[in-house]
Amino acid sequence: MSENLIKNIEFKTVHNMKSLVDYQEGTVVSRTLAQGDPLSMTLFAFDSGEEISSHTAPGDALVYILDGNAEITIGGEKFELEEGETIVMPKDIPHALYAKEKFKMLLVVVFSL
Template identity: 60%
Template sequence: MEKQFIKNIEFSKALEMVNLVDYQPGKVVSLTLSQNKTLSMTLFAFAQGEAISSHSAPGDAMVYILDGQAEITIGDNKIMATTGQVVVMPAGIPHGLDAVGNFKMLLVLVM
């Protein structure tokens, strides 16, 4: 079998990305799609009230909101992002996310 670069998702099939992770009360659910030295792709489902506290990343992090709404803090800047919107968080700048309501996102980290 040849090496697969993407995991935890069916190949050669049209899928609704938003349906690949489910909400769970009081939890942040994640599904890693790819992870290596230069790229990480992870799907997340945040229950309302959950958060990722402020931290910085070694590469640029792009968040694509698949469902719901999140408050994203980058440095001192707060951004409200909703379904269909994308936000890029620059490398080395502290950032965090708060689930205003339930929300799902695709996180792509490029290093």
């Protein structure tokens, strides 16, 4: 029996990526699309003022902004990203995300095997 590696999304259906996760007041909402080796894919919706504090990851993490505007700090350097922009946060380097306004993103983390 084969197991689907991608989950929480209907197969063979056209989707608008930013509509797959909804904003909720006062919180960060996530929807995991894939989890495991060699990568994970997660959609996030941040309400204004919400954040993920500084941390490191065991793999390179690509962020693609689907909606809104995000402030991303990587190794102490701040970056402002808008819809349609992307950045890579290198593995083992502290990074944080802050929502100056609501934003949605796709996060893809690629792990070393």
